[in-house]
Amino acid sequence: MKIAIIGATGWIGSTIMAEALMRKHHVVAISREANKITQAGVTTHSVDLENGNGLKEALDGVDVVIASIGGRAKGNHGIVAQVAQRLLNDLPSFNAKRLIWVGGGSLEVAPNVQLVSLPDFPNDYKDEAIAQGQALTVFKNTNSTLDWLFVSPAAEIFPGERTGSYRTGGDNLLTDANGDSKISVQDYAVALLDEAEQSTHHSTRIGVAY
Template sequence: MKNIVIIGASGYVGSALLSEALNRGYRVKAVVRHPENLNIEDDNLEIVKGDVTNSVEVARLAVGMDAVISAYNPGWKDPDIYEHTLQGYKAIIEGVRKSGVKRLLVVGGAGRLYVRPGVRLLDSGEVPEHLLPGIKGLAAVYANYLLPEKELDWVFFSPAANLKPGERTGRFRLGKDDLIVDKDGDSRISVADFAVALIDELEQGTHHREGMTVGY
């Protein structure tokens, strides 16, 4: 599995995924809204401007590839981020399905994860109000679009609550539906280590049609 698409490859998480994938020798088609923002030269990199809210265009961009990784985010400052997250992912999922590609890895959010029995992070009162629409949008993508999806071999990969810049250690813990916290009660992961964990999953293919998470 060496030919992949990364949607949103110039973003905060997407750029870390792109770097990790290229360093491991993957051939990457980077789909971005603004190619001028991606200043990387690599023989294994193709930078493509694309509208991933159009399922036909997604299918065209993905056809013939081995897997699609989506770090799509309409932008945290988008006042309609909830609706646009759902619209974007509806098109992405439909487009990947039409392309014939089976493997889809989605950069999810921590909001769906449980902080205690029956209480998700997004319902805990601990999430800043201005972030809730985007976080709820990703949780809705997982619940409404991916869980019923039986054709694609998908994974919804949630980071820890705090996804920060930091070093690539390669040391972390994986989980499924519960927020991972360290001995001090903090839930955190560097964006570099998140990228390591997701590309590990791409290579190993140990999770199928389920959510997973990573943290220290």
């Protein structure tokens, strides 16, 4: 399978790329800093997502696009919803078959109560979470013909081990028997690649946690 990863040099994006390569997929890595990618067997493209120049050429012939977009590096969180809209608009004409979006912060802890709205939500991640919630709104309101999926990680995503185990849910935050909501970034990547290969969920948001 030919898989494009937008944001491939980021923490989550690079982990997704490693999982895709381990599964022997053909990876197209897209980033502002694509020159930093040195793994064998990866096709790289430097693309400025703010204007989209070069995006069509980079995504030519891919089966699945996995997008890990954030505005933290440049302090431009508005780019998240902007890129979501651009991909929904443009990917059908690029012949890309599917878009899987990395997005968190908007899972609900009660009906119509998002995790990001709680008083103890970390301030360092609030703007990023709000931006992802705005992107989710873009997805939910789209009339694009693209087959998309928005995948939210657990409340806590951390560098850990790849166990291959995880649960999936819907809009509600998944917690374990201790009330914790966690997933390693490695197992989050497993969930994304499983979805890319198996194509189980369509035009919806799912949550992933232990």
